Amino acid sequence: MGDLFWIFISAMVVNNFTLFYFLGLCPFMGVSGRVYTALRMGAANIFVLTVASICAWFLNAFVLPYAPYLKLISFILVIASAVQITEMTIKKLSPALFRALGIYLPLITTNCAILFMAWTQANRGYNFFQGLAFAWGAGAGLTLALVLMASIRENLLFSKVPEIAKGNAIVFIIAGILSLAFMGFAGLLST
């Protein structure tokens, strides 16, 4: 139990995917303009991460011991297909949910955070539940970073940003400061 909790917290804040591993920067830069969009993006991320984690666990337990060299190809293909299938299923079963997550799902499939999560999960030899804890921690961390960034950017609209810092420069510098702040979480769970 404690182990699962550590995996979750570690992936969420101590080693936050966006602020420490620079993963999922495209949505981080692209859709972090509004808190509402950021939340939905985060939810879609958690969803895809869960699917990917289950796929990665399955591949790692039953397929890869026989063909270790197919790791990368099988991960990327299986995760992409699984997400596509789930997307179609959701569209059929719950149009409301599809509308909420829909446009983000295809974007996320090629997001590096998903592949990194699956890859790391396999490398560390996580079992099914550890994998899920890792995926949810990662998803919660991505959402946290997105929402924090979005709320700062919403307020940025009302402040005077120097002319040369407009656009991406200021976003990167804010991300740097957030990352610096997140360093404070280090040491949180060591005994």
Place this chain on the structure above:
Amino acid sequence: MPRKATSGQVFTRGMWRENPVLIQMLGLCPALAVTNTVVNGLAMGLATFFVLFCSSLLVSTFRKLIPQEVRISTYILIIATFVTIADMTLEAMVPEIHKALGAFIALIVVNCMILGRQEAFASKNTVGRSLLDAVGTGIGFIIALLLMGAIREVLGYGTFVGIPIYGANYEPWIIFILPPGGFFTIGFILLALNWWERRKLERARPGEVPGRIAVERAA
């Protein structure tokens, strides 16, 4: 703009004017994650270059045989193959660097720069032009990684390619080799680029740009 870019333009534009990382903001993840030293940046740059070059070669060679419907899957399959090859080769030849880059070698697969070049260029152009484009873009990527790596290593370790460049009393600016340093470095590079760009505009059309700023400020 001419209807068709000359071969020279195809080759050079990716290097600086349309630099994949610094201008187009593609492939940010490796550009920030593994550039804490020049050597790591260079290794990542070369691995990406290799994958881009080989994928462009295959995709442009078979561009007429690959049906539209399955092109993205085929591209990903091709890219993933070369990334696996690069991963295993690095592990066999330079295990230390392979360990330092870790999972980020595998992540070359999802580097949007590579898939983007296949989709936007290699699938529509001859082999020769696609290779020129791949080499240009690849060199642009390496330039960006080397720039990041040089700044971060010089400030964060006080060394350049492992050689100390300050006296013994230099207290390294450790934050630059930690993750926040990656964000700060690219932020400051973008600031410098913006400043340079604006100065160029102002020189070209004196008086006009300040006026536009005034309007923007008022609005």
Place this chain on the structure above:
Amino acid sequence: MSGAGAGNGEKRVLPQAPEGAPPAPEPKEVPAWRLLLTLGAAGALAGLLIVFVYQVTQPRIQAYKAMMLRLAVSEVLRAPARWDTLYVYEGALTATPPEGVVAEDTVFLGYREDGIRVGFAITGAEPGFQDFIELIFGYDAETSTVIGMKVLSSKETPGLGDKIEKDSAFVAEFEGPEVPLQGVKAARATGAANEVDMITGATISSRTVIGIINHQLERLGPMLEAYLEEAS
């Protein structure tokens, strides 16, 4: 930013579209067998290439891993002449790996030239300041002392936490202390045989290293002794 990227992309693609314009022979209807054939051919080619490179590179990769393990074991056991690999399985050590089951742990038992046992090399990993610290240490079960310690991988803060592997004074602390180890701040050291001086400014990382050794010995200690008794 995505706006800028997309803008550039369009500018670049549009002028070229007519020139390279794929003949687009049958944009409406491509027979399913052609799609399958394309994917199948690409997959077959990919598989062949990967298996070929795997065959070529694997010996070198394995050799490097074996070399790193040899270096680590020699370092923490002070260069033994040879060693046995033992597997932890159902609460006991066994020299033969259990068939088809993944062993919980592996330990290495080193011998001197004249066949006298030097001690066990044991690996362990626990969360440190930033992420997992993985290390290997040598342990002499007869005198209950640690022989040596080497950090295998860690992501501790450069300049502070990473001293657990780079500070030779700290690493030297693990040559000969009795277990269970007790971490102390340098100023409060009393000179007891089980004391290890912690690094100033990296207390958590130091404590984790000490914790890994203590926890692994708590768990494996009885098995090591049982194995030695049985062997002698």
